[in-house]
Amino acid sequence: MEELSCKTVRPTLWDYSARLLDQTDLAAVESHLDSCRECDRYLTDISSMRNGFRHLPVQSVPPLLQTKLQVRASRERSRLLLRLNPGEWLRDMMYRALISFYRFLRPYAVPATG
Amino acid sequence: MFEVPVADYSLNLNAQLTSEQQANLEDQALISALQRAEPGAYETLIRRFQTPVYNLAWRLLDNPADAGDVVQEVFLKVFRNVDHFRGDSSLRTWIYRIAVNESHNKRRWLFRHRKGETGIDDAFPSEDNREAPLVDSSESPFDFTMNREAQLLLEEGLAAISPAFRTALVLREIEELSYEEIAHVLEISLGTVKSRIVRGREALRYYLANRLNPAGAVGIPGPVKWAPEAEHAK
Numbered sequence: 001m002e003e004l005s006c007k008t009v010r011p012t013l014w015d016y017s018a019r020l021l022d023q024t025d026l027a028a029v030e031s032h033l034d035s036c037r038e039c040d041r042y043l044t045d046i047s048s049m050r051n052g053f054r055h056l057p058v059q060s061v062p063p064l065l066q067t068k069l070q071v072r073a074s075r076e077r078s079r080l081l082l083r084l085n086p087g088e089w090l091r092d093m094m095y096r097a098l099i100s101f102y103r104f105l106r107p108y109a110v111p112a113t114g
Numbered sequence: 115m116f117e118v119p120v121a122d123y124s125l126n127l128n129a130q131l132t133s134e135q136q137a138n139l140e141d142q143a144l145i146s147a148l149q150r151a152e153p154g155a156y157e158t159l160i161r162r163f164q165t166p167v168y169n170l171a172w173r174l175l176d177n178p179a180d181a182g183d184v185v186q187e188v189f190l191k192v193f194r195n196v197d198h199f200r201g202d203s204s205l206r207t208w209i210y211r212i213a214v215n216e217s218h219n220k221r222r223w224l225f226r227h228r229k230g231e232t233g234i235d236d237a238f239p240s241e242d243n244r245e246a247p248l249v250d251s252s253e254s255p256f257d258f259t260m261n262r263e264a265q266l267l268l269e270e271g272l273a274a275i276s277p278a279f280r281t282a283l284v285l286r287e288i289e290e291l292s293y294e295e296i297a298h299v300l301e302i303s304l305g306t307v308k309s310r311i312v313r314g315r316e317a318l319r320y321y322l323a324n325r326l327n328p329a330g331a332v333g334i335p336g337p338v339k340w341a342p343e344a345e346h347a348k
Contacts, residue, residue, distance in 0.1 A: 011312050014312075014315060045319055045322075045323065046315075046319070048264075049268070049315070049318065049319060049322070050287070052264050052265065052268045053268070053287040053288060055261065055264075055265065056265055056268065056269070056288060057265065058165065058169060059165075059168060059169050059172050059178070060165070061164050061165055061168045061185070062178070062182065065164075065168070065182045065185060065186070066160075066164065068186060069160050069164060069185070069186065069189055070157070070160065072186065072189060072190060072193070073156035073157065073159075073160055073189070073193065074156070076156070076190070076193040076194065077151050077153075077156050077193075080151040080193075081151045084150070084151060
């Protein structure tokens with residue numbers, strides 16, 4: 001078996017610690033690790049880092065953000081529904097025009113009623 | 115309390131389908147439901163992706179408030195552009211691509227606008243901390259403290275390395291995307307993805323070794339700087 005250099009072995013150690021190497025590479029890397037103390041220490045560092053990544057806590061989404069997302073979703077769904085259905089869109093525009101008209105009349109209507 | 119209806123888009127058509135094929139079918143069902151504005155489809159999308167997108171943005175920006183802004187922008191873009199989604203990549207890859215781009219935009223914005231700012235948030239306990247429930251951890255207090263220290267150190271290391279390396283590392287090691295998926299998300303070649311991951315791991319290892327043993331990081335190669343020109347020259 002061909003003896004590997006440290007420079008060749010080190011980039012493969014992450015996959016080695018994740019058990020992703022095939023049998024041939026595995027044997028070559030293990031043979032190198034048996035004889036090289038530096039790479040063995042390097043492997044310990046790599047394994048600690050991998051382990052650390054796997055145990056990083058998952059951040060939970062804040063409740064306020066969840067609510068904001070629900071509101072946005074609801075708003076976007078309404079917009080899409082209006083776009084998909086021209087009749088709905090026309091009715092929506094009519095209601096908007098009516099509301100604007102009532103708002104316009106309010107300053108005159110209230111004094112008129114006494 | 116009012117419960118938002120959540121539609122179930124999981125399919126049980128054929129037990130022989132691989133998990134990847136099944137995921138693709140579920141994605142397609144969800145996308146067409148979104149395009150038809152079906153009730154429950156938006157909530158399903160949010161429930162499925164809010165935590166991964168929030169965590170991705172949180173790790174890329176290292177600030178919960180900014181991550182929250184990015185998550186809102188990401189979902190808004192997804193809702194508005196789902197019509198144009200052609201299915202060239204998986205739904206997850208597409209959403210992650212938007213999240214990475216939005217996070218980069220946010221970071222650029224913060225770099226320009228928050229240069230001279232000094233935060234006062236650290237002086238007060240955050241709302242999250244006040245609301246954090248007490249958890250009965252099965253670890254001993256010593257193990258808990260040691261693990262927490264290690265996590266903080268790793269988070270600190272991730273925040274310290276170049277953003278290009280950090281993004282690739284987070285997608286690979288935390289989000290567990292394949293190299294091909296990362297290439298799609300970042301819109302770079304497979305070789306560049308592998309190179310960034312290897313160099314990112316090395317930069318992180320160097321950082322951690324220096325933090326743990328500042329006096330004698332002997333024989334450890336120096337930190338790798340990200341040089342976009344060098345990558346394009348390959």
